[in-house]
Amino acid sequence: MRKKVTAAAILLGAVMTASAGYAAGNLQEIRASLNHKLAIIVNGQAYSLKDGNGKPLAPITYNGITYLPIRSVGEAVNTSVTYDAQNSRVIIGSSSSSGTTSGASPAGTAAAAVQRPKSLPADFPLPSDAKVFDLIEGAVTGTPSATFSYSTKQDLETLGNTYKEYFAQKGAVSKSEEISAAAFTIIDAGSTFSVTLDAAPGTGSSQSYNIVDVIWSGK
Numbered sequence: 001m002r003k004k005v006t007a008a009a010i011l012l013g014a015v016m017t018a019s020a021g022y023a024a025g026n027l028q029e030i031r032a033s034l035n036h037k038l039a040i041i042v043n044g045q046a047y048s049l050k051d052g053n054g055k056p057l058a059p060i061t062y063n064g065i066t067y068l069p070i071r072s073v074g075e076a077v078n079t080s081v082t083y084d085a086q087n088s089r090v091i092i093g094s095s096s097s098s099g100t101t102s103g104a105s106p107a108g109t110a111a112a113a114v115q116r117p118k119s120l121p122a123d124f125p126l127p128s129d130a131k132v133f134d135l136i137e138g139a140v141t142g143t144p145s146a147t148f149s150y151s152t153k154q155d156l157e158t159l160g161n162t163y164k165e166y167f168a169q170k171g172a173v174s175k176s177e178e179i180s181a182a183a184f185t186i187i188d189a190g191s192t193f194s195v196t197l198d199a200a201p202g203t204g205s206s207q208s209y210n211i212v213d214v215i216w217s218g219k
Contacts, residue, residue, distance in 0.1 A: 030062060031062075032060045032061065032062040032067075033060065033061045033062075034058040034059070034060060034061075035058060035059045035060065035061045035066060036058050038058075038059045038066060040059075040068070040076075042076045042077065047076050048204075048205070049068065049069055049072040049073075050072060050204050050205050051069075051071075051072065053202070053203060053204075053206070053211065054202060054203035054204025054205055054206050054207070055204070056204075057069050057072055070090065070092070071133065071134070074092065075205070079092060080092075080133075081133075082133075082135050116132065117132065117135055117137055117146040117148055117216075118137065119137045119138075119144035119145055119146040119216065120146055120216060121218075121219065123166075124166075124216070125159075125162050125163060125166055126150065127150075127152040127153075127154040127159065129152050129153055129154070130150040130151070130152050131150055131151045131152075132148055132149070132150045133148070133149055133150065133151070134147075134148055134149045135147070135148040136148065143217050143218060143219070144217070144218070144219065145215075145216060145217040145218075146214070146215075146216045147214070147215050147216075148213075148214055149211055149212065149213045149214065150211075150212050150214070151202060151206055151209040151210070151211055151212075152209060152210055152212065153208070153209055153210065154210065155181065155210075156179075156180070156181060156182065156183060156184055156199050156200075156201075156210055157179060157180060157181040157184070159184070159199065159210075159212070160177075160179035160180075160184030160186065160197075160199065161179060163184075163186055163197060164177055164179065164186065167186070167188040167190070167193075167195065170190055170192070170193060171190040171191060171192070172188040172189060172190045173189070173190055173191070174187075174188065174189040174190075175187075175188050176188070182200075182201075183198075183199055183200040183201075184197070184198075184199045185197070185198050185199075190218075192218050192219050193216070193217065193218025193219065194216075194217050194218060195214070195215065195216050195217070195218070196213075196214075196215040197212060197213065197214055197215075198212070198213045199211065199212040199213070
């Protein structure tokens with residue numbers, strides 16, 4: 001699935017270009033330390049900080065203050081955390097004005113705005129148990145785009161074939177599709193859209209789920 005990583009990097013770079021100037025003027029370089037020895041206890045139980053793919057994360061200590069990765073902490077206390085790139089803000093919990101939060105929608109049906117990335121078409125398939133995370137929305141040359149991941153317990157072969165059929169109906173003319181029960185990679189494009197999906201079983205805290213990475217641009 002390495003070819004997906006290359007395609008993802010290219011498209012994500014395009015998505016972030018519009019906000020690069022803003023970010024450059026608002027980021028300050030600092031010196032901080034990763035605090036690997038700090039234990040995290042949640043409701044009396046030890047908790048390991050991890051990203052959406054199960055990779056361990058460490059607290060950061062800066063000027064005597066320790067900072068924790070907010071999305072991982074949100075998962076520990078069952079609270080959604082969403083990055084709203086367009087408005088340069090982090091949303092903790094639900095927000096009807098943001099149009100994005102962790103949530104789910106039945107595959108192939110429309111969903112409420114707070115339950116799915118607003119840049120997705122209304123009929124873009126998401127499993128009924130999908131939990132969206134690591135969401136970045138923006139525009140590439142004026143075209144709506146979204147980069148995000150979601151977890152689901154739906155089997156990957158069925159889900160991959162659902163997407164394959166959906167993109168065919170949308171008029172995909174450039175197709176690279178590898179689908180199996182263990183994983184799937186789809187890189188499709190049509191006259192009005194381009195999409196990259198990479199799905200595999202989760203690891204670490206996501207071990208009982210399948211993780212699907214989505215990069216979407218189009219209508």
